[in-house]
Amino acid sequence: MAHTIGVISIKGGCGKTTVVSNIAAIMANEFNKKVLAVDANFSSPNLGLHLGIINPKKTINDVLNDKCSPFDPIIEHDFGFDLLPASLGAKKTSPNRLKNKLHILKDNYDFIVIDSSPNLNDEMLATMMAADKLLVVSSPDYPTLSCTMHATKIAVGKKTPIAGIVLNKMYNKQFELTIDDVEDATKVPVLAALPHDVNVMHALSQTAPASIYYPKKELGVEYRKLVGSLINEDYQDPRLLKRLFSRPNKVDENRELLRGTWKP
Ligand SMILES: Nc1ncnc2c1ncn2[C@@H]1O[C@H](COP(=O)(O)OP(=O)(O)OP(=O)(O)O)[C@@H](O)[C@H]1O
Numbered sequence: 720m721a722h723t724i725g726v727i728s729i730k731g732g733c734g735k736t737t738v739v740s741n742i743a744a745i746m747a748n749e750f751n752k753k754v755l756a757v758d759a760n761f762s763s764p765n766l767g768l769h770l771g772i773i774n775p776k777k778t779i780n781d782v783l784n785d786k787c788s789p790f791d792p793i794i795e796h797d798f799g800f801d802l803l804p805a806s807l808g809a810k811k812t813s814p815n816r817l818k819n820k821l822h823i824l825k826d827n828y829d830f831i832v833i834d835s836s837p838n839l840n841d842e843m844l845a846t847m848m849a850a851d852k853l854l855v856v857s858s859p860d861y862p863t864l865s866c867t868m869h870a871t872k873i874a875v876g877k878k879t880p881i882a883g884i885v886l887n888k889m890y891n892k893q894f895e896l897t898i899d900d901v902e903d904a905t906k907v908p909v910l911a912a913l914p915h916d917v918n919v920m921h922a923l924s925q926t927a928p929a930s931i932y933y934p935k936k937e938l939g940v941e942y943r944k945l946v947g948s949l950i951n952e953d954y955q956d957p958r959l960l961k962r963l964f965s966r967p968n969k970v971d972e973n974r975e976l977l978r979g980t981w982k983p
C-alpha cells in the first residue's frame with residue numbers, strides 16, 4: 720500500500736511543484752520505487768506543465784466529478800513515475816473526495832506524492848486529509864515564514880503528521896533567516912536546505928526535474944538525502960571530499976530522526 724506525502728505551503732511560488740517533481744523523479748530513478756505524482760492544485764494546476772504534459776485528455780478533475788475511474792487519466796511519464804494531472808479552467812470539483820479516490824490507487828504504488836494549492840481553502844485541506852504525512856515548503860524570509868507557521872498550525876489541527884519543512888531557494892546570505900530561526904518559530908524540523916540554483920529554472924524550461932541532471936551538485940545531493948530519509952533508505956553523498964571532511968549538520972540530524980517513521 721502506497722504511503723502518501725502531501726507537499727504544501729500557503730505562499731505561492733515557493734517551490735511546491737518543483738519539490739514534487741524532483742522527489743518523485745528521485746524516488747523512481749534513484750530508489751526504484753513505484754511512484755504516482757498527483758496534481759491537486761485544482762484552481763491553478765501546473766505539475767503537468769513542469770513535466771511537459773500540456774493538454775491531458777482526462778484529468779483528476781474528471782475523477783473527482785465521477786466522470787472516469789482514477790486509473791484513466793494516469794500518464795506513464797518518461798521520467799520513470801506516473802502522473803495524475805489536473806486541468807486548468809475545469810468546472811468546480813469536489814476536492815474533499817481526493818482521499819477516497821487516491822485510496823483506490825494505493826495498491827499500485829509505493830509512494831503517492833501530492834502537489835497542493837497554495838490557497839487556504841478546501842483544496843489544500845483535501846491534500847492535508849489525503850496525505851499520510853506532509854512536507855511544508857518554505858523559504859528563508861519573514862513573509863514566507865509567517866505563512867509556514869500558519870500552515871503547520873492548520874496541519875496540526877487536522878491531525879496530519881508533518882514530516883518536516885523543506886527550506887527552498889536559499890542564498891546562504893546573512894540577511895536570510897537561519898535554519899534555527901525557522902525551527903524555533905514553527906517547532907518543525909527542517910529536512911532539506913535547498914540552494915537557490917539557476918539550473919532549476921533552466922530545467923523547468925526543458926520541462927524536467929533539475930535534480931536528475933545534477934547528482935553531484937548541492938541541489939541534487941540535498942534532494943537525494945531528503946528522499947532517502949522520507950522513504951527510509953540509505954543514501955551516501957557521492958562527493959568523497961564532503962564525506963570525509965564535513966560533519967553532519969542539524970538538517971542531517973533531523974533526517975536521521977525521521978528515518979524509520981515509514982516502514983515498507
Ligand atoms: N531551488 C530553486 N532555485 C531556483 N529556482 C527555483 C528553486 N525552486 C523552485 N524554483 C523556481 O521557482 C518558481 C516557482 O516554483 P514552483 O512552481 O515549484 O512553486 P509553487 O510553490 O508550486 O507555486 P504555486 O504556489 O504557484 O503552485 C519556478 O520558476 C521554479 O523554477
Ligand SMILES: [Mg+2]
Nearest residue numbers: 735736760765
Ligand atoms: Mg505549484
